[in-house]
Amino acid sequence: MRIILKPLGAVVVGSAMVILAIMAVRGRQPGESNPAVATSSVTAPPSLSAGPKMASADPGAVVYDDALKNGWGDFSWAKHDTADTKRSAPGRCIRVESKQFEAVAFNHAPLSVAPYDRITFRIHGGDKGGQRLKVVAQYGSDKDVKNGTEHLLPTLASDEWKTVTVTLESLGIAGKNNVTSFWIQEGYGVTLTPYFVDDMRFLRPNETAPDS
Numbered sequence: 301m302r303i304i305l306k307p308l309g310a311v312v313v314g315s316a317m318v319i320l321a322i323m324a325v326r327g328r329q330p331g332e333s334n335p336a337v338a339t340s341s342v343t344a345p346p347s348l349s350a351g352p353k354m355a356s357a358d359p360g361a362v363v364y365d366d367a368l369k370n371g372w373g374d375f376s377w378a379k380h381d382t383a384d385t386k387r388s389a390p391g392r393c394i395r396v397e398s399k400q401f402e403a404v405a406f407n408h409a410p411l412s413v414a415p416y417d418r419i420t421f422r423i424h425g426g427d428k429g430g431q432r433l434k435v436v437a438q439y440g441s442d443k444d445v446k447n448g449t450e451h452l453l454p455t456l457a458s459d460e461w462k463t464v465t466v467t468l469e470s471l472g473i474a475g476k477n478n479v480t481s482f483w484i485q486e487g488y489g490v491t492l493t494p495y496f497v498d499d500m501r502f503l504r505p506n507e508t509a510p511d512s
Contacts, residue, residue: 429458
């Protein structure tokens, strides 16, 4: 049996085939609207999107946090323990027993403190409190070492942690590019009962010191 297409039917069938072919090439079904035009902007996945500002990771920013970090060393001449667990839970702190003019001290290869304006740490007066201490920093080269300005701390309270924040300007080292050490020292020629130090780090101008 032969199927004979009338001229009008052939035109309709042919037109339909052309339309379907064009739609197939464009990858859409009949009735779909035109796809949106792609742009060159790309949105980062959530893991790469901007999030809360992280704490500074600059070398030397953290001095002590459960242990000495970022190249800071221990050159204390007071009896001390850098891994005491009795006064810091969880974690560790530094226990210090200073006799006359002794100090817990930290040293580093010559370090620029230009990005920072303060140093902060927590300190605890132990069972009795009453300790009177000073903070001193040092800068310069091996052949020309200089001490900054002594900064006296408030008398320590007993049985509580306090956050202490000291400006680098008051220590005489603001903007220095060769700070090598600093220490917390008994400065009145007496023997002290034990005190404790923890969470020591430098702060940038826009950083807030932690609460007590």
